[in-house]
Amino acid sequence: GEDVEQSLFLSVREGDSSVINCTYTDSSSTYLYWYKQEPGAGLQLLTYIFSNMDMKQDQRLTVLLNKKDKHLSLRIADTQTGDSAIYFCAESMTNAGNNRKLIWGLGTSLAVNP
Amino acid sequence: GAVVSQHPSRVICKSGTSVKIECRSLDFQATTMFWYRQFPKKSLMLMATSNEGSKATYEQGVEKDKFLINHASLTLSTLTVTSAHPEDSSFYICSARGVGTREQYFGPGTRLTVT
Secondary structure (H helix, E strand, O other): OOOEEEOOEEEEEOOOOEEEEEEEOOOOOOEEEEEEEOOOOOEEEEEEEEOOOOEEEEOOEEEEEEOOOOEEEEEEOOOOHHHOEEEEEEEEEEOOOOOEEEEEOOOEEEEEEO | OOOEEEEOOEEEEOOOOOEEEEEEEOOOOEEEEEEEEEOOOOOEEEEEEEEOOOOOEEOOOOOOOOEEEEEEEOOEEEEEEOOOOHHHOEEEEEEEEEOOOOOOEEOOOEEEEEO
């Protein structure tokens, strides 16, 4: 089945690291994504990782992938108040029309306290 | 680059009327566009995938006669909610993917309220 799960809330202090976790069910997923949605705004692609990679780093963002456990995490170093948003994990699949589609988690609401 | 716009950003309509939402890729050609629906405190639900010049592929449980999708050009897709009911009230988001890319770029969303 298609299922992506995330914890709903995370609260951290400014300057600390944030780790947002995600589990997925489809072992055939080739790409996994992290998107950010700020209040009243659209979705912004933060980063993605190919399924044959274990880790990807992009400035303050580190993505870790454990394919065996189907576990994906996003670490934000030196978290700032501007990082407060909802973070969505998504896995890619191919639908009936042979188009790639994204299966989404419910989103983790990150609150950064000064 | 990779900007996607939606129009209108917010619309209120009466039950029984139809509403059209436009999704445009402003600086790239979108061979594939996706329409999503997002409920409060819920994840995005993919409604349909459309490729330019062909019929949309609808996800299971989405009524194609109620949610009409037209992807007439490489920069424009429209979603028409026909005979709208209050339960159609939601946040509708489109995304677009360009030629040879795997990233989806999202529009800002359209808030539909059916009274």
